[in-house]
Amino acid sequence: MGRAFEYRRAAKEKRWDxxxxxxxxxxxxITVAAKExxxxxxxxxxxxxxxxxxxxQNMPKDNIDAAIKRASGKDGVFSEVTYEGKASYGVLIFIECTTDNTTRTVANIKSYFNKTPGSSMLTNGSLEFMFSRKSVxxxxxxxxxDLAIQTESLELNLIDYGLQELESIQTQEGEILVIYGDYTDFGKLNDGLESLKIPxxxxxxxxxxxTPINLSVEQLSEIEKLLDKIEDDDDVQAxxxxIN
Structure with a gap:
């Protein structure tokens, strides 16, 4: 499981690089958020x-300002759409997209699955109970x-804002605390952290x-080929x- 986790993590970091x-x-x-x-x-x-x-992600301020401004223009019209699919070894895939042309987007997503043996798209809603939507x-x-806040105190404070779970993850840069809550409590948790002045x-x-599943490194290597194609699509957001 350790090798598989490290492989998945390294591959994901490489893609997002x-x-x-x-x-x-x-x-x-940013544009969609400003539009809404x-x-x-x-x-x-x-x-x-x-x-x-x-x-x-070190995105320049000019790019950020341009994305906000785009929300008020004609080219700021985007639709948020989701697609679902399955792959070999019992892998389930949920895809979130932001697009100005849904015909193009669905055609691209279909092609990735159709060109991958053992993979296919599913009817939307098929994976509704297989994934839980969370604020993270x-x-x-x-x-x-630095703020002299104990982890236990942080948990107690954030429970009122919708905290469900707090997880500690050790990375090369240091310890990261991951906070989970229901997706409907996103705004509340954001406000809670801001009220505590926590960046x-x-x-x-x-x-x-x-219900996560474990795959071998060899199986992950095979599945990554499909995931790479999907994630590299300009319309795909997440x-x-x-996969565990």
């Missing part, structure tokens, strides 16, 4: 989070240490598999699987 793909995806997220809740980050928690995530926030442990490293709505 392609900045030419990352910036357009981040820009779309207004262009003032102070009044739009979703936009604040999108901007924070973009800054964490990442913060640096050193930030709460948010990353925040998003994720779909987490209810891809979730039931």
């Amino acid at each position: 392609k900045m030419s793909k990352v910036f357009p995806k981040l820009a779309k997220t 809740g207004g262009s003032d980050p102070e009044m739009n928690a979703k936009l604040r989070t999108a901007i924070a995530n973009a800054k964490a 926030f990442e913060i640096d442990k050193k930030d709460i240490d 948010i490293k990353k925040a998003s709505l994720k779909r987490i598999a209810n 891809v979730y699987t039931n």
